[in-house]
Amino acid sequence: MSTKSILNLTVNGKAYEKLVEVRMTLADFLRNELDLTGTHLGCEHGVCGACTVIMNGEAVRSCLLLAVQAEGATLETVEGLADGDQLHPLQAAFQDRHALQCGFCTPGFLMTASAFLKENPQPTDAEIRQAISGNICRCTGYQPIIEAIAQAAPEVGGSPPPRHSRESGNP
Amino acid sequence: MAESYIGAPIRRREDIRFITGAGTYVDDIKLPHMVHAAILRSPHAHARILSIDTKRAEALPGVVSVFTLEDIGELDATVPIRMYKIPGLDKYLQPSLARDMVRYVGEPVAVAVAESRYLAEDALDAIDVDYEILQEVMDVREALEDKVLVHEHNGTNLAGVHHVSIGDADKAFAEADYTRREEFRVHRFTGNPMETRGAVAHFDRGKGELRVYGATKLPHLNRQTIAAFLQLPEHKCHFEENDVGGGFGIRGELYPEDFLIPFASVRLGLPVKWIEDRREHLLAANHSRQVTCELEIAARKDGTLLALRAQIYGDMGAYVRTHGGLVPCSTAALLTGPYRIPNYEAKIHCIMTNKTGLGTLRAPGRVESCFYRERMLDMMARDLDLDPVELRKKNLVTPEEIPYEIGFTRPSSHPTILDSGDYASALRQALERFQYDEMLELQGLRDDGRYHGVGLSYFVKNTGGLEPYEGARMVVGEGGGVSVYLSIAQLGQGHETAMAQICADALCVPMDAISVFHGNTDLSPFGWGTFASRGTVMAGNAVHLTALQLKDKILEAAARHLDVDAANLSLEDGNIVQTGTEAPALPLGELVAHMRESITPEQGVPELEATAYYNSNNITHTYGVHLAHVAVDPETGMLEVLKYLVVEDVGRVVNPLMVHGQTVGAAVQGIGGVVLEELVYGEGGQLLTTTFLDYLLPTSTDVPPIDDLVLEEAPSPYNPLGVKGAGEGGIVGTAGALGNAVSNALGIEVKDLPLSPDRIRAWLRAREDG
Numbered sequence: 035m036s037t038k039s040i041l042n043l044t045v046n047g048k049a050y051e052k053l054v055e056v057r058m059t060l061a062d063f064l065r066n067e068l069d070l071t072g073t074h075l076g077c078e079h080g081v082c083g084a085c086t087v088i089m090n091g092e093a094v095r096s097c098l099l100l101a102v103q104a105e106g107a108t109l110e111t112v113e114g115l116a117d118g119d120q121l122h123p124l125q126a127a128f129q130d131r132h133a134l135q136c137g138f139c140t141p142g143f144l145m146t147a148s149a150f151l152k153e154n155p156q157p158t159d160a161e162i163r164q165a166i167s168g169n170i171c172r173c174t175g176y177q178p179i180i181e182a183i184a185q186a187a188p189e190v191g192g193s194p195p196p197r198h199s200r201e202s203g204n205p
Numbered sequence: 206m207a208e209s210y211i212g213a214p215i216r217r218r219e220d221i222r223f224i225t226g227a228g229t230y231v232d233d234i235k236l237p238h239m240v241h242a243a244i245l246r247s248p249h250a251h252a253r254i255l256s257i258d259t260k261r262a263e264a265l266p267g268v269v270s271v272f273t274l275e276d277i278g279e280l281d282a283t284v285p286i287r288m289y290k291i292p293g294l295d296k297y298l299q300p301s302l303a304r305d306m307v308r309y310v311g312e313p314v315a316v317a318v319a320e321s322r323y324l325a326e327d328a329l330d331a332i333d334v335d336y337e338i339l340q341e342v343m344d345v346r347e348a349l350e351d352k353v354l355v356h357e358h359n360g361t362n363l364a365g366v367h368h369v370s371i372g373d374a375d376k377a378f379a380e381a382d383y384t385r386r387e388e389f390r391v392h393r394f395t396g397n398p399m400e401t402r403g404a405v406a407h408f409d410r411g412k413g414e415l416r417v418y419g420a421t422k423l424p425h426l427n428r429q430t431i432a433a434f435l436q437l438p439e440h441k442c443h444f445e446e447n448d449v450g451g452g453f454g455i456r457g458e459l460y461p462e463d464f465l466i467p468f469a470s471v472r473l474g475l476p477v478k479w480i481e482d483r484r485e486h487l488l489a490a491n492h493s494r495q496v497t498c499e500l501e502i503a504a505r506k507d508g509t510l511l512a513l514r515a516q517i518y519g520d521m522g523a524y525v526r527t528h529g530g531l532v533p534c535s536t537a538a539l540l541t542g543p544y545r546i547p548n549y550e551a552k553i554h555c556i557m558t559n560k561t562g563l564g565t566l567r568a569p570g571r572v573e574s575c576f577y578r579e580r581m582l583d584m585m586a587r588d589l590d591l592d593p594v595e596l597r598k599k600n601l602v603t604p605e606e607i608p609y610e611i612g613f614t615r616p617s618s619h620p621t622i623l624d625s626g627d628y629a630s631a632l633r634q635a636l637e638r639f640q641y642d643e644m645l646e647l648q649g650l651r652d653d654g655r656y657h658g659v660g661l662s663y664f665v666k667n668t669g670g671l672e673p674y675e676g677a678r679m680v681v682g683e684g685g686g687v688s689v690y691l692s693i694a695q696l697g698q699g700h701e702t703a704m705a706q707i708c709a710d711a712l713c714v715p716m717d718a719i720s721v722f723h724g725n726t727d728l729s730p731f732g733w734g735t736f737a738s739r740g741t742v743m744a745g746n747a748v749h750l751t752a753l754q755l756k757d758k759i760l761e762a763a764a765r766h767l768d769v770d771a772a773n774l775s776l777e778d779g780n781i782v783q784t785g786t787e788a789p790a791l792p793l794g795e796l797v798a799h800m801r802e803s804i805t806p807e808q809g810v811p812e813l814e815a816t817a818y819y820n821s822n823n824i825t826h827t828y829g830v831h832l833a834h835v836a837v838d839p840e841t842g843m844l845e846v847l848k849y850l851v852v853e854d855v856g857r858v859v860n861p862l863m864v865h866g867q868t869v870g871a872a873v874q875g876i877g878g879v880v881l882e883e884l885v886y887g888e889g890g891q892l893l894t895t896t897f898l899d900y901l902l903p904t905s906t907d908v909p910p911i912d913d914l915v916l917e918e919a920p921s922p923y924n925p926l927g928v929k930g931a932g933e934g935g936i937v938g939t940a941g942a943l944g945n946a947v948s949n950a951l952g953i954e955v956k957d958l959p960l961s962p963d964r965i966r967a968w969l970r971a972r973e974d975g
Contacts, residue, residue, distance in 0.1 A: 055323070057323065058323070065232070065233075066235075069235075070226070071226070071229075071230075071232070071233040072225070072226015072227065072228075073226070074230070074232075074399075074400070074450070075232070076399045076400070076401075076450075076483070077483040077896070077897050078482055078483060079483065079896050079897065079898070081896070081897035081898060082399065082483075082897055084399060111226065112224075112225065112226035113225070113226045113227075115225070115226075116225055121224070121225075125224040125225065128220070128224050129216050129217065129220040129221070129224060130216060132216070132217065132862045132863065132865070132866045134220060134223055134224065135451075135697045135698065135699070135866060135867075135870065136223075136398070136399065136400070136448075136449060136450045136451040136452075136696065136697025137219070137220070137222075137223025137224070137228050137448065137450070137697065138228075138230065138398075138399040138400045138448075138450030138451060138697075139399045139450075140223050140224060141226050144224065163905045163906055164905075164906060166904075166905050167904045167905045167906040168904070169904075169905075170399065170897070170902050170904060171399070172396075172397060172398055172399050172451050172453065172870075172874065172902070173399075173451055173697055173866070173870045174866060174869065174870050174873075175869040175870040175871075175872060175873030175874070175908065175911055176873065176904075176905040176908065177869050177873075177910050177911060178866065178869070179905070180905065
């Protein structure tokens with residue numbers, strides 16, 4: 035019953051070739067095969083957003099994808115956000131605004147916000163509220179997360195456009 | 206730094222690891238040769254187990270072991286009650302695995318261990334269990350008839366009863382101008398931390414030591430229980446909490462799985478990991494709330510409160526778990542709130558049903574009682590044509606009456622005493638900040654086609670106390686670095702920052718020189734836990750006391766070294782200063798280096814160390830006001846919270862950033878629970894809300910920005926720091942304020958929750974029907 039497949043993909047700028055079980059989720063692959071445990075699993079059915087990663091420039095739920103669906107893809111996880119010791123503006127703003135408590139949902143929010151700010155570099159608070167409405171946080175009440183994203187927006191918005199072209203034609 | 210660290214909005218030091226993905230939660234623990242457990246759970250609410258056959262499962266490739274209660278054999282243990290041990294409840298305890306019967310959907314029946322979580326879950330499908338399905342009982346009123354018994358051998362579903370009696374309520378009712386009786390109901394919901402439960406147990410056969418990762422909240426108590434179960438010496442069991450993705454009452458209590466995973470590791474001699482999935486969490490981890498109350502109020506015509514009488518019914522589910530009768534008993538504990546109500550009687554019933562066991566959820570019982578009382582006060586104000594704010598003002602306990610002893614409202618030898626407060630001041634500030642009078646103008650049907658309403662609730666919330674102590678050990682090391690070892694656990698609050706602030710102030714060293722360690726039973730032999738907003742009160746004061754002792758030791762050692770009188774020395778910003786002289790300061794690090802190099806036997810040990818416990822059964826009480834402005838769409842029944850204010854006096858703020866975070870987060874959690882969340886049981890006792898598609902948690906678009914005002918007008922006289930804790934004030938008043946706001950919007954009397962669209966529509970239809 036072992037059905038395995040070779041998977042090639044790039045995660046945080048590093049290329050991997052791995053033999054994986056075809057039924058393994060992308061989240062489990064990142065966490066267990068690549069030891070990138072910053073991507074968390076809160077519900078494993080696509081609602082809470084804790085497992086959000088960026089795949090080919092788009093925020094996706096890694097618990098709803100099989101690893102093999104990421105064949106050839108370029109992925110970014112929370113571990114790839116900071117530039118060495120230099121925090122990403124979103125990370126710095128999250129600390130500054132106390133936008134996290136237990137920290138479990140935080141990587142998902144950071145990745146959602148990172149993809150969102152590339153699409154919409156000058157968002158209103160209402161747009162931010164909408165953009166993160168697919169991520170659940172049980173600690174903060176969302177308010178400081180919205181403040182943090184708004185605070186980071188000018189710095190993130192000033193960065194170059196997305197490096198990766200998208201596979202699909204979605205807007 | 207001459208300024209105080211306490212009170213400063215210092216950014217949390219724990220954040221760096223969390224925002225970079227470098228936190229270590231229990232599922233991030235990986236050990237060599239680790240295997241994975243999955244738990245077979247009952248699909249039936251009430252059934253007899255006729256047989257369990259594990260042979261097919263055991264034969265599957267990758268399966269290491271499958272076990273049932275029979276394999277646990279003589280080690281068989283039940284989940285113990287740790288508090289609110291009402292007589293009788295101990296006959297309703299949960300075994301580690303189902304013993305002949307299953308009593309709720311989700312009850313553990315067998316455990317499969319395999320090389321991966323995927324394979325372990327496959328194995329569950331191959332375990333054959335033959336059940337004889339029995340009639341279930343899901344409603345407390347029906348359960349009280351004892352026609353269907355959840356525990357047949359006990360002969361009743363009424364597991365325990367507790368009485369509270371203060372003054373003479375019957376006499377007060379007989380003489381009162383005004384009385385009213387209502388039945389209120391709070392629904393069943395639960396905490397849902399973002400990280401589900403989990404454990405990694407590693408029994409080292411060679412050393413005979415057990416290490417359990419994923420413990421939290423009460424690691425020492427849980428270690429004690431598991432060590433006794435496995436017949437291991439307690440000091441050979443090491444419980445580590447790692448990072449924890451939220452608590453809210455549910456996480457870290459002892460559950461059947463806490464026996465099963467260590468047992469599997471001992472049995473197999475391998476590290477065993479179990480990570481709960483969300484469906485399991487909703488099915489098997491503690492449910493909460495669901496308390497019904499028949500409440501009677503007695504007053505004079507002028508609104509002077511005379512008495513409360515209550516019959517309280519707690520839906521305990523199928524087994525009494527660690528919290529014992531806490532949820533319904535805590536409902537009674539502060540039912541009188543911040544008001545002068547001299548006569549109070551309550552009878553609390555703990556009733557068994559075929560549901561998941563009941564446990565705590567942030568401000569358990571206090572959210573419920575605040576809802577009952579504050580709704581009743583609004584009804585009474587309407588009946589007597591009194592202004593609801595004036596009614597409350599008239600009855601608030603005054604500063605002159607404090608400390609105000611309410612009486613024995615809990616099954617405990619300590620009376621409930623309101624320790625400090627200016628309740629009228631908090632109310633005044635809340636009304637001003639909310640612009641209450643202007644907001645009242647908005648009530649009624651508005652141009653947006655919605656009914657608007659404003660609601661108020663006043664709460665008191667006990668904090669600290671409950672379990673007698675927490676401890677801290679403090680050691681000065683190389684370079685003057687200070688290690689602080691806490692007995693208390695952290696579930697995401699920020700102890701590493703807050704405790705360093707407290708230590709820095711008392712020890713007079715820079716905060717950067719301090720590291721805080723916690724969450725390992727090896728750091729401290731004894732400790733209780735993180736619940737009831739007790740962390741800052743208990744551990745904060747332990748750190749404070751330890752730091753003061755350590756400072757004395759440092760100055761004595763410095764006095765010996767410098768050959769001066771210790772009375773002439775002081776510690777300032779990490780340097781030992783000879784007061785009133787021009788002598789150069791001695792950096793703490795130099796003193797440490799000297800002692801390390803040249804201590805003599807007569808001088809004692811080379812380390813500068815102190816250990817102290819803060820030991821107090823005195824319960825502190827925060828207090829405050831919630832105010833809500835809501836709009837209800839009469840067509841859809843949709844409720845929108847437009848404006849929300851929480852005012853809470855926490856005695857003294859250690860870190861305003863974190864107190865603000867606790868308040869806002871708790872308020873949103875409270876609004877979610879009152880408006881969106883419900884654990885719904887359907888036919889055959891099946892839980893219908895087993896995903897986040899069915900069980901709705903509040904998201905960013907469901908809630909408004911929360912305004913908060915944190916007061917420090919009434920430090921607690923009970924502890925050296927004057928702190929009261931701040932974890933629950935943001936949630937306690939949510940049901941009361943929202944219930945009152947919706948009632949005012951629609952001209953109805955809300956008596957039960959949740960405030961969901963279907964229920965609001967039903968109330969509107971009932972109103973239209975007259």
